[in-house]
Amino acid sequence: MASKDSMFRQWNMLRLVPRAPLSITAAEITERLAQAEYPIDKRTVERDLKALESLFPLLVDESAKPFKWSWRRDGAIFSLPGMSVPEALTLTMVEQHLQRQLPPSTLDALQPHFSAAAQTLAAIDDRTQTKAWLGKVRSIPSAQPLLPAEVDEQCQRTVYDALMKDRQLKLHYQKRDGSALTVYEAVHPLAIVQKAGTVYLVCMFSDYEDARTIALHRVKQAEMLYLEARRKAGFDIDAFIAQGQFGIANGGEIRLQAVFARAAGEHLAETPLSKDQVLYSESADHLRLIATVPRTRALTWWLLGFGDGVVVHEPADLREEIKQTAQRMAAAYQDKS
Template identity: 55%
Template sequence: MATNEKSLLRQWHMLKLLPRAPAKITVKQLCELLAASDYDVSDRTIQRDLKDLTEVFDLEYDDRSKPFGWSWSRIGAGFNLPGISVPEALTLKLVEQHLRNHLPPNTTEVLQPYFEAAARTLATVESDTPSKTWLGKVRSIVPAQPLLPPVLNEQVRDTVYAALMQDHQLAISYRKRDAVSPVHYPSIHPVAIVQRGGVIYLVCMFGDYENARTLALHRIVAAEDRFEPARKCPGFDLDAYVASGQFGIVTGPPARLRAVFRRQAGEHLFETPLCVAQELEVLDDGRIALTATVPNTRALLWWLLGFGDGVEVLEPVELREEIAGMVRNMARLYG
């Protein structure tokens, strides 16, 4: 980027750091704050900039008592600086990357100019500055085989999010995974949005029913806001709903899981427990015995199968027998 443009941006952020008199800020403090925003300049450069800026802006230099400092004039006109700093730009960039699908459409629209301003700000700094390189140093991954997210109709998403935000009913057309044609549902009461991996789910109630159901958002092919009040789900708690295992495909009541892991397969459970009341015991042969009460879900089954022969399930008996049957079938396939 051109030097004069970089200087302008630095001065812009410096003006934002100046307090209104009688408060003041020293040149040394300005230098430290600018350095924290990846603007590495000397005290002399800051002093020169401030003297030049006093010809345009109502700035004051207080040298009556130490520490000497700069400020906006107490009686001068207010001045609004809409620019954003490099740390602010970094934060907005991370919000855009990780939270876009968690925001209602009106909020996303409001934030879009800030996202664009963040991109412009980051483009003004050198590629090796700490704040900019941070974006290449941080990733969020899931402990499973990564999958590409399903194709999502953005207009449907925005309509659903807006209805959820305003507590409005929806009319939707929903195509099940194995269906040829979608089914129309004239009255849907949205309750919550949950993202699991790359899939977004709508928690809702159908018609006059009061039980919460989940719909994969990417299977909604059309959505219309009815602009009629949606009903509340009686006693609904989103955290409790998620903890109950609804998004792991519940197959029964909570299960008391007893399993024995090879040490290498199970030692992570000491640092990342399966549940709060988990019990672990290191056996004489080095294996790890686990006891925990967990939601009985297909996700639990898939998690256990992922350890291969690194785990033996003892209880519940039904789960042990199901895994044994799957192992026998696998042996026939690979035998």
């Protein structure tokens, strides 16, 4: 009886054979199997193909070398129960990183695939290059990480389903001040935006045309209505974000000029602030930055995060804003005892 490794290899081999008139050679299969963590020589692949030819609707073109293999054009569709190691890695990373972006119905449909991916990776050695990748890659936020806001799972499912199906919602919403629940009878969902640990629903209320945002974790009850949601004419989620609703942009573009302490600003030589950025030595210890950037709250917070490691020179209103903030901070830290 073939070993488990041999069976996995042969399953993946069959998955690589395209339906006629497309074809693949044994050498190409050997290379693809090696990429999928099944290193094997071409002679073994050729022997496997000859053995599988008697069991599956495979065709081999022996008119010229290298021989070319195909799945018969009229051959029955054959769905193999296994998945390749690269596919398992991809699905595992999707499960880890896209949980809050995908609609629950899609996640439900993917659960069997997530389980199969876990089983596929569990069946191979931890030292296998593809499996080891999971322990070698991390994505970390540039700002202080926050725990995600706790969202009611059923409310999230209802909101996402309504967005996908373009249906209206009835929402019971808890405002930040903790007052009594506000009931929105007709909510027209437009988009979902995730910023750091918070998920926002972009929507319209009742007959109003302006797009608003509400934090999904403050939705305490959600009901999808059997009424078609209105679509805002010309609505574009990227344009909406660029208008400054999430601190991405709010005051047009500015020509930023600032002097950084060298230790604070050196990273900008490798990760520029803008495509037109100019960065040069002001002195042995300082760098001058000139860049065209959007005027955003995020930009202000970023600059403040350097403390005395940066001095903004232009524009004047941004310089004044940071100056006043620094003065208030200094006053707050004065010892009043």
